[in-house]
Amino acid sequence: MASYPVRNDSRIVLHLDYDCFYASVFEVEQPILKTLPLAVQQKQIVVTCNYEARRRGLHKLQLIRDAKRICPDVVIVLGEDLTKFRNASKDLYLFVKDFVWGGRVEKLGFDELSLDVTEMIDYNVGVLNPHDLPSSFFHLDRTDPTVGFAYDAARFEGQTDPPSPEGCGSASSLGLSSLEVRLRIASHLAGYLRAQLEHVKGYTATGGISTSKLLAKLVGNLHKPNSQTTLLPPYEATENNSQGNVIQFLDAHEIRKIPGIGSRLAQKLKDHVAGDDATDDKVTVKDVRLFPGMGPVLLEKILRGPGAPRGIGMRMWNILHGVDSAEVLEARDLPTQISIEDSYGRLDSLDSVRRELAILAKSLIRRMRTDLLDKTDPTTPLGRWLAHPRTLRLSTRPRLPPDSDTGRTYSASRISRSTPLPPFVFALDENIDGLAERLVQEAVLPVFRKLHPDKAGWALSLMNIAVTNLVESAGDQKQSSGRDIGKMFRQQESRAVPGSRTPPVLVDPRGAANDLLDAWDAWEETDEPLPGRMCPRCEARIPDFAWQAHEMYHSSVD
DNA sequence: TTGGTGTAG
């Protein structure tokens, strides 16, 4: 017999999805909009619209022209600048995270969260009074028993899938699996969090409750908007339920609807299970799962190819059985890249390119300052860089992809080139416009020529500039990469060059410190005294290997 | 490290 994946249902995961998020941000700003059909515009399309607009036939990714024709009184707001969405998203994230023990909240884009609430649920299972489930109290705080909310633990909050037979109340609770109890309690936590989100912050959300990110997200899609769904046990096969609800639930899904299976993977899977003739058929998870010979090995063979991750066969086999071991990860402190882009009808003169690049560069430097600067430290009033991107990337999209005739194969529509990011962009006392102009002149235009060496002939529909390759500054309290800054200072003192009166200063840790740290590691291997010289500004001894960075520090701070 | 693909919202 082939071996089948085994689910680990020890965790409880909530998924939250703010309803039509961009539109809601405007509605919170201007509540009158809630009563009107509202569409958010980027360029010539409706990126999202509120439910009043959907009732009148509008939908996401619709042409503005069509939207106006179908619903002439639609209110249209511009949503190309993502700043306010980014800010609202962060605010809501921090709001929710405050409730969740251990801060186990992961962000998926601007409008979705996954919460690992296992600890909270298991604690609340422990304090349950099995003789009086209807008057339970959910404890949101381990230490203060007054913090929480009353709820009825004999029933599920919101919807379930499959729908729960009415009237299976506390009487049957004796024989209930602990998973059912835990999911029931979790459904009330989800309901509470959604109510808080709505009443405190003004945002409605849709929820999903299950035992993994995958299942919670999928089941959350069942009842939208402003509702929630719990995937009901039994998850495993029983006498009455030959498959278990997880397989039942997943099997009905079209393969493309499974998170992680995009159009490419879906097409490959369809080609194999449906064959070349039946191209229009909807292929479901069940069709793939039960295909003759199906298993991790066949899946690996089907899905292998350029760009496919290793081990994808096994991962896919797991997913087809509802097995998702991916942990809920806390959102990063810092992004791995920041990019700004704009699209254009036709960009074909160097002058217009230069103008647009300057606009993009300004936004990029603004973003770097808002996302990469620590402004909380009073000793550095202008802010302190938490990370220094080392690479600048320019991407463009030619108006027509050169390989557009055959329609058959892929159109790698974007092309890009990179260059080191010149450090002057980190100067905080210069104005952004000046820095942006200089950045375009000295870095972006040279890469542009690398991308488009021909003087003409190109016509661009999109340009994107990004900073990547972020090197975190050696943090003041945080370990930058497992290295102990305090130890470095201590060792340095104990081995200070004889005759130097002042204790040596290594270098300001806000600089790009990684090269220094490497040099330090190398020196630690030796028994040599540390060579260095005095800095007149600091009246301190600076190690030679740190001298260059130390001068940069003065030039950027003074 | 760079340039590109695929996925997501």
Place this chain on the structure above:
DNA sequence: GATTCTACACCAA
């Protein structure tokens, strides 16, 4: 498909 403006993981070279 691509339409918008991103962000991330992962691949080969």
